[in-house]
Amino acid sequence: MPPLPQPELPEPAYPSVDSMLARKFGKEVANYFSGSPLNRVSFLRPDHQFLSQALTHPSTLFLLFQNLNPLTSSPTDLVKVKYADLKPLLPSDPYAKSEAEVIKDYNSTTYIPQLVFLGLDERKDGVAYKQLYKGQPYFALDVTPKGNLKEKAEELIKGFEAKGWSFPEGRMHLSLPAEEAAIYAEARHMLDWNARNPFCAQCGQPTLSINGGFKRTCPPTDTADLPSSATSTSTATPRERASCATRSGISNLSFPRTDPTVIMAVLSACGTRILLGRQNRWPKYWYSTLAGFLEPAESVEEAVRREVWEESGIVVGRVVIHSTQPWPYPANLMIGAIGQAVPAAVAAETSVNRARKTGSTTEAGATQEGASRGEDLQKIDLGNDPELEDAKWFTFEEVKEALRVGTSGLGEEASAEYKEGDLRLPPKTAIANQLLDGVVNGFATGTFGKL
Template structure:
């Protein structure tokens, strides 16, 4: 079985505090732990973005069909993203897409012109040779951007040349889900993928149906009031001697009223939970029919509107397995960029009269069982793997199989069987 990447270090693990003494170190899951300061308040600052774009320390992550450029011949579990420089991407993006202010860019909007999607990801403040920028405060670090180089529209040829140039260097774009790069790179890619994906999925306004445009360095989309396209049919009224109508004006749109003239990236809250029985010595796990034999995991599902996380945990466990939960606590969270989930990891305990498993409500699970902690501990040691991977050395056929350490389900099970819920540490 390929070696799994290590999870990121928790924030400030060596700093003593009241909360760390009470609850232990924070748990950081794969796809979290980004090394970048996102500097969200500078995303509309075109002066900063223009300087960041061309600085010698700046790195650009290329994504083709949302798959990132990666280094070749890295050891299992130690994959690395590969980056390019401004001169490499200049033929795709042009001289400087941030030359104008955001207001000026919106006023000049032309839906005929294809603009490759680019995202400002943040700066790596550890790089002391990075950009120095004086805004309201002084900021210093190496800027990072992500750019969609999927060959399409007017930049198709330029993107194809850029892609071939990277392959000539021995680089390539990752295949399938990116779960084998080191933790910090995984976090950078998660941000890039989720923002690129959201932008490509939202080319039109949900209210008026007109094309939208990306602003705020890729973190917002707006429905411009005008469009200089020569192909569109104007909805403006005919001109009169009393009134000259702007033929580039678009139909009225409710998104331009009040303060809601923007569309923001989507994040879907998803609950995933390790369920403990009332006696505190068994854990509830389920499996879907498509999974490999003996492969189980924790239960999970989407949180619904007007529902607390605790309520979502109790509802999902009841719907999928018929088990009734009492107390629910939050353990940790995991960004999951396929396409836009935030996995909210919880631990819940069944009430004494609600432990009977019933799969008759929801057909999602093929099986669900209560497993002794000791059996789960053994499976965490010798039975973890990704869904498409072979079991590791030491696994005996017929034994319990579980998700790898890069999955938050693994972290939840590990926490429970090692004493997180009881407070009696087994490690």
């Protein structure tokens, strides 16, 4: 398929303000899916009066999702609807009661569409709460047909489809404008987390969404067996649920998960080449930076060194953090780093010591190609972790040309200038692209060619 338009990246915070950090390290890099215009006002999420006012305000906008796919009118436009459009699914105000009352009235048999308060756009007129917190409220709502509201959700979706709107399937939505992409990322992340945690991890009983969709709790009682007329103010007694450790102490709630992941551009010891790898499911000639999950009791720097060695056999020395990127598929925080391989002789000594401990006979060394060019390039070894189909050392010139004409999303064509057989790279909406751009434009040397 032809490449989709690549949106501009978000502006970093206060880009025009001079600071000693910017002079020393260059300007901040803001990656796609970050840079949300919303003030999350997280301290107001337990305030049901605020949430109720924000939910029903005439200015409030809702992003809708079906099976985690957003409602769109085009690849570059999210559809935003009003509260009145959602009356079939939200016949009453879900925030009319306090959290304590909602927990007390919990009914495990009633399906409630997942609703998440995303924040306030303070640039727009909207709700004014206590004259301190003002702006246009944003919510996300899961309209996937389920439970006792299945037919109403299906009817609502048919109405949207009649307008030409749709819920396009796909893991990536990388053509949205930067601000909308950031709001989408928050919404998808939170809806996905809620959908994955319908039961308590400690006792296995159903959980309840509270705190504007940002927490889940394990209620102590269940009104499912009570007459339909029973409420929190009646004399009827709800059923006591089995005991659960999450209802006492400091671990009384389930919080949204975020999975830290390292992704790194690796320079050769001589500083002339960049290590890239590819998986067999990727298009021909398409390479990217290496990446992997951060493990418990491991620093970011250690994770970078471990992942690079496991996947490519390359021993990395100094590691610095470049930038980070939220990645809502489903809950990653990509921690972008730039590392530099140690000289081949040092790597060989390291590998010999490791071999004595593990019984391996593999030793690292310099490549013949590198030696012929006067470059210090460690040999690549894919034999540890078979995750990669291939890995190579690429020159700065090859990477620069690929950044200019060879970027695209997976399944998309490169630009018309791209020559078959040359290197291809991820689009600029991916942090891998920004890491490579940073390396070839001075981040590693401190020259900062783009400043």
